[in-house]
Amino acid sequence: MIIAVDGPTASGKGTIAKALAEHFGVPVLDTGLLYRAVGYQTQLNHGDADDAADALAACDFPDSLLGDPALRYETTGGLASRVSVHPAVRAALFQRQVDFANQPGGAVLDGRDIGTVIAPNADAKLFVTASPEVRAQRRFAEMQKRGVNVTYDAVLADIHARDARDTGRADAPLLRAADADLLDTGDLTIGDAVQRAITLVEALTGRRST
Numbered sequence: 001m002i003i004a005v006d007g008p009t010a011s012g013k014g015t016i017a018k019a020l021a022e023h024f025g026v027p028v029l030d031t032g033l034l035y036r037a038v039g040y041q042t043q044l045n046h047g048d049a050d051d052a053a054d055a056l057a058a059c060d061f062p063d064s065l066l067g068d069p070a071l072r073y074e075t076t077g078g079l080a081s082r083v084s085v086h087p088a089v090r091a092a093l094f095q096r097q098v099d100f101a102n103q104p105g106g107a108v109l110d111g112r113d114i115g116t117v118i119a120p121n122a123d124a125k126l127f128v129t130a131s132p133e134v135r136a137q138r139r140f141a142e143m144q145k146r147g148v149n150v151t152y153d154a155v156l157a158d159i160h161a162r163d164a165r166d167t168g169r170a171d172a173p174l175l176r177a178a179d180a181d182l183l184d185t186g187d188l189t190i191g192d193a194v195q196r197a198i199t200l201v202e203a204l205t206g207r208r209s210t
Contacts, residue, residue: 001026001106001205002121004114005197007128008174009077009162010135012185012193016128017110019194020201024108029100031111031118032080034093036071037061039079049082058083059092074143074150074158081162084112087171094118112166115177124204125180126197132159134186 003020007013014030021028039049041061047054070076083089094117101107101119109118115125130138136156143150166174176182181200185193201207 001123001207002101002119003106003108003201004119004122004125004177004180005108005110005128006112006115006126006174006176006180007110008112008135008166009081009159010139011128011130012138012190013110013126013128015190016126016183016185016194016197017108020197021108023198024106024201024207026106026108027100027103028108028110029097031093031097031109031114032077033066033071034096035080035084035089036076037065037068038089038093039081039083040068040071040076041065042083043076043079049079052086052088055083055086056088056092059089074139074148078158078162081165085165085169085171090171112174113172115180116175117172120177124201125177126183126200127176127180128183128185128193128197130184130186132156132163135159 001024005013005017017028038055038058038061041058042049042055045054045058047058049055097109097118101109115122133156136152136159140152140155183193183197183200188196
């Protein structure tokens with residue numbers, strides 16, 4: 001069973017994907033982490049995330065980098081959005097994601113083009129979203145808890161910029177697959193959003209928890 005979970009930044013798709021994987025007993029891949037690794041490696045290489053050649057060179061990052069806490073930094077998320085616009089980078093990471101999706105027993109993948117590009121034949125597809133203002137407030141609250149000195153307006157501007165890059169890129173843009181169920185988490189608690197996602201997937205696949 002393959003479950004595709006797509007959506008914009010701070011929509012809750014990562015939390016939902018992990019919960020689905022635990023519920024159904026399958027592995028999960030945060031595909032955005034791969035792009036964060038490329039973006040961060042580009043920085044480590046003193047390259048330019050907006051330069052296709054520099055970003056492609058960074059695709060040869062060590063697997064150990066995926067465990068680096070720096071990948072979760074807000075600045076790294078911005079780098080990931082910038083390197084992801086390059087078709088060569090997306091091509092370099094494509095097979096790794098496809099192989100993960102098609103492993104025996106199935107998997108959950110979350111990202112921005114899972115249901116449209118990586119696993120178009122997924123058994124269940126969810127498009128998780130919320131308004132930019134809600135997503136910015138969530139991200140702002142997270143950053144405040146971590147002691148990051150930032151304003152809500154700056155976070156909202158970054159959300160808008162990422163959305164524009166993700167939806168506007170020519171190669172594999174962020175969009176809802178035609179057969180994906182929409183899950184708006186704007187007015188839902190984490191628990192309610194997870195339960196709604198589980199209910200949707202169970203209805204689509206007829207499969208219960210393991």
